Amino acid sequence: MKKLDMSRGAVPLYLQISAILKEKIIKKEYEYGDYIPSETELQKIFDVSRITARQAIQELEKDGMVQRARGKGTMVTYQKQIEEYLTSIRSFTNEMLEKNMQPGTKSAHISIEKADQHLAEIFQVEEGVPVYRLERIRTGDGIPIVDFHTYLSLKLNLPLNDNFYMGSLYEILEGKGCEPVRVTEKFDCMIPNEDIRRKLNIEIGQPVLRRIRIAHDINSEVVEYTIGYYRGDRYAYYIELKK
Incomplete structure (x- = not known):
């Protein structure tokens, strides 16, 4: 740990400690879900009073x-927000790679279901026609x-694996010759249900960003209809407009 500046007129010790810990969190020396040193440990590390250690942690909480967490310690909750500029069609995988993050999939399940009226209108098919549902x-x-x-359309002939x-x-879509070349998207904010909260590991009352995408191929046929529920504390979108 860095040494504290004890000189006259220096920044208060608790702010110095808070700044040191904040830097370590941002650099991922303490990652999301890790526990930072306790008040007692900070006392020993920096040779300060219990009150100073407590104030340093309180500053991190404010930020x-x-x-x-009662009985457990103080957990890192900071996560760098992902900022996406809406200038071109990107897959989630490419979005993550462009941000130097490792994309992954926690779970996937594909099934076939009959199109309701809404899906039938989107895919321009009769109600009841089978479509793929991928979660x-x-x-x-x-x-x-x-x-x-x-x-997704059943015309893609996708494996149920x-x-x-x-x-x-x-x-996968590119491999099928159905690469999206035009998309329309809608964004709104909502309070998620229990199922979405559980999947995204978020607290009750924490909003999510809902992103609805309809993607068309080169023949203007709909190849993808996706509803994405993004963690509101992790995602931000930017749009650049020019006159």
């Missing part, structure tokens, strides 16, 4: 970097980021 929880650096509910969908869906 949303940590959260106290996946995608991760960034091992942390759940988004719960995807994707519907969950393990087949642990990577990039767009790579």
Whole structure:
């Protein structure tokens, strides 16, 4: 640990300690879910009073970097927000790689179901026509980021093997000659139900960003309809407009 500046007129000790710990959190020396040193440990490390150690942790709490858990300690809750600029069609896998994060899939399940009126209108088919339903929880650096509910045309002739969908869906579509070339998207904010909260490991009342995408191929046929529920504390979107 860095030594504290004890000189006259220096920044208060608790702020110095807070800044040191914050730097370590941002550099992932203390990662999300890790526990930082306790008040007693900070006392020994920096040779300060219990009150100073407590104030340092309180500063981290104010900044949303940590959260106290009774009987367990103080856990790191900080996660760098993922910022995406909406300028081109990207798969989730490419979004993560562009942010130097490791994309992953916590779970995947594909099934076939009959299209209801809404799906029938999107895919321009008769109500009751079978479509694929693919549910996946995608991760960034091992942390759940988004719960995807994707519907695909049965014309794609996809395997009903969950393990087949642990990577990039767009790579699969490209392999089928159905690469999306045009998409329409809608964004809104909502309070998730218990199922989505459990999948994304978020607290009651924490909002999610819902992203609805309809993707078309070169023949203007719908190849993908996806509803994605993104952790609101992890994602932000930017749009650049020019006159």
